[in-house]
Amino acid sequence: MIKLTSGAEGGTTPPERLLIVMAEQHLDVGTLSALLGIETAVARSWLEPGAPKLPLHHAVKLQEAYDYSPTWLINGVGAPMLSNLLEAELDEPSLPFDIVTIPPSRFKRIPVVGMAQLGDNGHFSDIEYPVGYGDGFLTFPTNDPDAYGLRCNGDSMRPRVKHNEFVVIEPNRAVTNGDEVLVKSQDGRVMVKELAYVRDGVIHLSSVNERHGMLRIPQDQIERLHYVAGIVKASAWRPD
Structure with a gap:
């Protein structure tokens, strides 16, 4: 099973946040891959330093399985776990309330x-x-x-x-x-x-x-x- 390395507890990067999920839920790379419907090589690449943000559709699957907030998984914003409050609609990434007008x-x-x-x-x-x-x-x-x-x-x-x-x-x-x-x-x-x-x-x-x-x-x-x-x-x- 995955164990957090020193410094990863803060979850400041996408790989660190994914490691936190795996450690808390006792997931190894193979189990995570099966849950998300991806190959193990893809899952391993997400754990490497400098890996990109977790794709939204995979973050939603972790929400459905374990109640982790997709906003936290992807951007590191807010609490890791969802509360009883309704989360924003997640068919597309949540947008800030400040509307940006495109010229x-x-x-x-x-x-x-x-x-x-x-x-x-x-x-x-x-x-x-x-x-x-x-x-x-x-x-x-x-x-x-x-x-x-x-x-x-x-x-x-x-x-x-x-x-x-x-x-x-x-x-x-x-x-x-x-x-x-x-x-x-x-x-x-x-x-x-x-x-x-x-x-x-x-x-x-x-x-x-x-x-x-x-x-x-x-x-x-x-x-x-x-x-x-x-x-x-x-x-x-x-x-x-």
């Missing part, structure tokens, strides 16, 4: 250039219009001049991304572990996945929907690995 100038016309499969073996209808033209458009706030949109088909990212919704891609933005990414492999597959980690020249991709397992693709077989900036409802699409 109209930030919104750009984003061309939709194809379709991405949300399963593991889908293919991409890559229209390859020049930037600014495509199969209709979306309006979305972005600073990336090369941003583009894709219609998503499939269910492997439900409930995060639903069938026929759109994702906005920012190809000039760096990606890190835990980000949702668009992946295009040299054999033509294009998928929206969660970047788990990169190790020994192999990219490991996971799905929000635990019915779909881990996917591994050698790094030299990746044609595109682009950052998913946002998810847009189907009703937001407009024809050219």
